[in-house]
Amino acid sequence: MDEQLFFKTLNNLCTSKEIFYLLSSLEVMSDTMASGALQRISEVEVDDNGLKNPGVLENEVFRALCFQFEFESSKLSNTGLLNALQALIKLRIDPQSTLMANLLSESEERLGKGQLTAENLCALGESLLELEGPSCATLEQIVNHMQEKDIERWSPREIVMVYKILQVTVREGKQCQNLLNRLNNVTLHTVSQLSPNFTSVILNSLVVLRQTRAVPLVAALCKHSVKHVPYFTDHELVNVLEAFLYFGQKVQIFTESLERHVPKSIFSMHPETVSKVMQYCCKKMILSKPIFDAVAEGFISNADRLTADQIAAYIIPFGTLNYLPPSASSLFRKLETVLHTRLRHFQPHILLNLLHSCVLIQRYPINFLPKIFSPYFLQKLQAQPPGLNRDVMFQLTQLFLTVTLECPFYEGPKLLSKYQVKAFPTLHSSPDFHLFKRVKTGLLHLLKKRIYFASEVSTPYFYVVDIEIKLDEEGFVLPAAQLEEVHRRIALCVDGRNRFCAHSHNLLGQEAIKQRHLQLLGYEVVQIPFFEIENLQNTRKMADYLHKKIFPCTYGLSD
Secondary structure (H helix, E strand, O other): OOHHHHHHHHOOOOOHHHHHHHHHOOOOOOHHHHHHHHHHHHHHHEEOOEEOOHHHHHOHHHHHHHHHHHHOHHHOOHHHHHHHHHHHHHOOOOOOOHHHHHHHHHHHHHHHOOOOOHHHHHHHHHHHHHHHOOOOOHHHHHHHHHOOOOHHHOOHHHHHHHHHHHHHHOOOOOOOHHHHHHHHHHHHOOHHHOOHHHHHHHHHHHHHOOOOOOHHHHHHHHHHHHHHHHHOOHHHHHHHHHHHHHHOOOOHHHHHHHHHHHHHHOOOOOHHHHHHHHHHHHHOOOOOHHHHHHHHHHHHHHHHHOOHHHHHHHHHHHHHOOOOOOOHHHHHHHHHHHHHHHHHHOOHHHHHHHHHHHHHOOOOOHHHHHHHOOHHHHHHHHHOOOOOOHHHHHHHHHHHHHHHHHOOOOOOOOOOHHHOOOOOOOOOOOOOHHHHHHHHHHHHHHHOOHHHOEEEEEOOOOOEEEEEEEEOOOOOEEOOOOOOOOOEEEEEEEEOHHHEOOOOOOEOHHHHHHHHHHHHOOEEEEEEEHHHHOOOOOHHHHHHHHHHHHOOOOOOOOO
16 A cells, blocks of 8 residues: 555544554555554554553554564654554653654764655654753754754754744744744745644744844734634633734734634633633723623623632723623622632632722622721731732722722721821823823813913822813812802813723723712812713814813803
């Protein structure tokens, strides 16, 4: 039987018994055919749980094949040698056996003599990674030989294998950046041919190797990954999402593909994958209602099987992006049940982040606040990184302010003043500079004098007001510096795009709670969102808009 017919027949066989019968019928076969048979046996007999039928290894035909490979390794072709090695590793043959030692020794001898092709080098690298892990010294030797090969002719499989080897041998890629530059350029032209697995592996390698300058390749791979979303395994999808986050990629059609995939797959997806999807949405400020609604349903069904970190990863984005799903009542009822039974499993900072995110969307963890404000818990927060830094104290202060303003019935422990910040950080919520400038110019046109409004005003209640206007009892505008006879205070919130979810008019949780609290503290809050003013073409139109928005009854204004 010639090789072509043999492999065609072999690939149609689905059990080791059929394969052994085929091999028994042959009087002569090449080493390539024999190694191909071993590979096919490994394909049908090995699954995610290992070898399905250990009895296969005792079959006399199998043993005869192994005997030939063990004692005639020096006579084998490169392909026969390396294919056999890969198959036997997959079949969990003892690495210390004479058979494996002979095959490895012969492979390394040929490597040293420079007798292996690029395809052979990749096969050997794959075997060594599987057998010895990233610490294997021979991997660097393989990389050195690869640099001498004609990279432009490599197949996608060879390209992927080199990335995998470089990922574990080089890390940041400094020593082999020339090879990486060549590899990145060649890969760019093969992106359209890459399978879901290859796409995921290369993106993961680019992250590990910190290839931040390979922008065209990263962009092409991220765009190519869109069509693979339904076909990625959980692990592959996590790699792709991590690459999107690391390289700052934002591809709208990728999010749309996730929106179609996640709701259909939520009950079969691994919790770590769901957590990474939510992290992707949260970091990119993407409020995807189809994804969030599906994750809420998944949480209600599976919360008891989630780790504490996974619970936090599922829930925190709802608060950050200020969204309550249709199943909100069941979602937070389930969360409260889980917290009651497993509170001690949560690390202090994770628990604080989780409870703080709840109050952003008016879900008040009253039963758990005595623990949060207790000296013992605060000491635990201080003892674990990042300790009681400004962000942590901000969360504690905002939690305390929330129960003070929104839960007057709370009678538990208070947050001691030494743990309270004097002002909330504005780094992430500072007003958009250009938008802010235009609003102030419009106000000046409207009020005639700059003394009638103040900008970026610190309040006694930790918040900073973008623009404050004071009115007397009759509704006349007072100078901003005046302290007496102030009857009303108007807080203008100049909300640029950075205060909303991406491509949305939905305020972020932090902005929503600020405006809610300012109202409860006695301010009249007037929201000036970017989407209402960005098309106003001149100062007069801006002044007219502000007039109608702030003073609909023309309080105290006259020309």
